Amino acid sequence: MVRELTHFIGGRHVGGTSGRFADVFDPSSGQVQARVPLASADEVRAVIADAEHAQLAWGAANPQRRARVLMRFVDLIKRDIEALARLLSSEHGKTIDDARGDIQRGVEVIEFCIGAPHLLKGEYTSAAGTGIDVYSMRQPLGVVAGITPFNFPAMIPLWKAGPALAAGNAFVLKPSERDPSVPLRIAELFLEAGIPAGVFNVVNGDKEAVDTLLEDDRVKAIGFVGSTPIAHYIYTSAAQHGKRAQCFGGAKNHMIVMPDADLDQVADALIGAGYGSAGERCMAISVAVPVGDETADALAAKLAERVGHLRIGPALAADVDYGPLVSRDAVERVSGYIQTGIDEGATLLADGRGHVVPGHENGFYLGPTLFDHVTTDMTIYREEVFGPVLVIARAADYEEALAMASDHEFGNGVAIFTRDGDAARDFTARVNVGMVGVNVPIPVPIAYHTFGGWKKSGFGDLNQHGPDAFRFYTKTKTVTSRWPSGIKEGASFVIPTMH
Known part of the structure; x- marks a missing residue:
């Protein structure tokens, strides 16, 4: 029996309306096991609108409360890891042990993101000038998106979503249409963990969905992993539309x-x-x-x-x-x-x-x-x-x-x-x-260091996971503060200096 898959929007499964679908195969048998809808531009724009509305309260929440949601999510992933691994293997083709590793490496980044309250702290300088204090704060960007590849259908979405959510953003995931079931299940687990409806969304699609995410001004940042030609395309297109991008491509x-x-x-x-x-x-x-x-x-x-x-x-x-x-x-x-x-x-x-x-x-x-x-x-x-x-x-x-x-x-x-x-x-x-x-054949850094290649393997100044991820998914606001002492000094016409 061929399963009919959906999008996950606003905290619920939503059927596609574009009329376009892609087959999802079982690589071990070569048989079609599911159909996944491919979103139209209008569907993607509706997802972005829903995420933009949901982000306001999520971004205003105490960072510690957001971290507690991630803690519950980790427990749920561990509870369901065997079922998730079987689902992942059935659509991707990697072995069960490898699928468990795929999930575990994603969970490790979520565990790192539980420390978000510390990572989001700004800087403070007292008495930078006479009666003047200067401090900075890190604030969420708003709506951000991840475009992730087929070869790590759990790990890469979690690498992208974990720091984005911990920093207070709403997240729109466009996973590979070849193995979308695990990302959809991850969305269910985020909701069960306490993520407000609309903060984490999954929209399935192809180039039409990708281009809509790139062109919509409400999406402030794009994370991508895939081939180098597409990484370059997404990076340059994002720049043309005034949004941040971290894009990782091919390797040798x-x-x-x-x-x-x-x-x-x-x-x-x-x-x-x-x-x-x-x-x-x-x-x-x-x-x-x-x-x-x-x-x-x-x-x-x-x-x-x-x-x-x-x-x-x-x-x-x-x-x-x-x-x-x-x-x-x-x-x-x-x-x-x-x-x-x-x-x-x-x-x-x-x-x-x-x-x-x-x-x-x-x-x-x-x-x-x-x-x-x-x-x-x-x-x-x-x-x-x-x-x-x-x-x-x-x-x-x-x-x-x-x-x-x-x-x-x-x-x-x-x-x-x-x-x-x-x-x-x-x-x-x-x-x-x-x-x-x-003497280590696959030098993938642990979650609290940063992952990223050079040359045509990576486009963008900030890498995946580690502290770089929180810099990527936040903007810095710097405040210069002075409380009047009651002394009248008159107008000044020169640039302020700290003396």
Whole structure:
């Protein structure tokens, strides 16, 4: 039976009125399991109006009271995490364990946001001048929006919504139409936790919905995660309409493997970081850069052996390493990249095309693919593949390896595996990438630090979660205050100075 999904507006489920729908698939079977409405511009504008009205009381509430709502929300998520994980896996295709991690990383940011009363405190200077005090306060922007990707249908919406709500804003979420059920369930849990109706809304849609959010003056800020071309489009469009934007795009994350590294540890790290979630992660390691041919030969042999033992199957199965890709189009796109790699002269060590799971022949599966002898001018090195494809790009020495990561147009994440503290310290200081791991394959910062890439991986001055998020979702008001002492000084015609 195909489920009919809705929007979540003003504290209730609302059916779409545009007449347009998108199919939501079960990637493990290839079958349509739901239909989601795609909002018209008028529907989106109605959501914004509802959010604008609801935000007034929410923004005026004591920050501690808002934090208590988030505390209750965390308890509700923990109560329902198993059901949420199964729902997430059924629409995305990631394994149950991976789905739990998706949810947990989002919850950790909500837990950080419970400290909002401290993070929203302003600054105060007493006696900045004779009888003059100066202080600042952080105030909510009003209505803000998040446009989030299919690959983290719980984590990224919570990364965006948590600080926005804690700061007193109303939030409009436009999730991916490929896996919208978890965002809709999150909206229900926010309402159950005590969020006033209209403060958190979910509107499903495509480019029409996105453009309406960008163009409407009542939306003061946009947060986005997705591909680089769309991130750039949203960033520039938001700027043209006078609103803030933090937009995160594609990635090509390198792992530098020094000759002194433990290659068994490296191989295990690469297998998990490269093929986990079928490679559909912006922080996946997709390029291994061993330093020296001896290191490269040994690493390639270890990887080829491990790839052959990976288990691919339905998302809800308990004994698989990764599940299907999100769509048939994704399988075809990644398969095209594999053929391009072959055509451009890379050495194919493992070919994942044509992978069939018995009993699930129509699922969106792709086996693990491994290339060696990949050069920096090849398409599979330059572009984000976003699938279970790992490439080995050999470097003659440390400086060449450092340059490969630093010179790539993407600058999201990078890692170095080594036993040499001097090499690690030099690498972290010099590499031109936003997030760096030392013997850590996926350097996603914890919730109270900030997440963000450089170059074409990120657009905007402020990053996701951590203190940056509260700076992004608030505006600073500075007050200069003087109480008359009763002494008449007469008019002054010069700019005030503090003396």
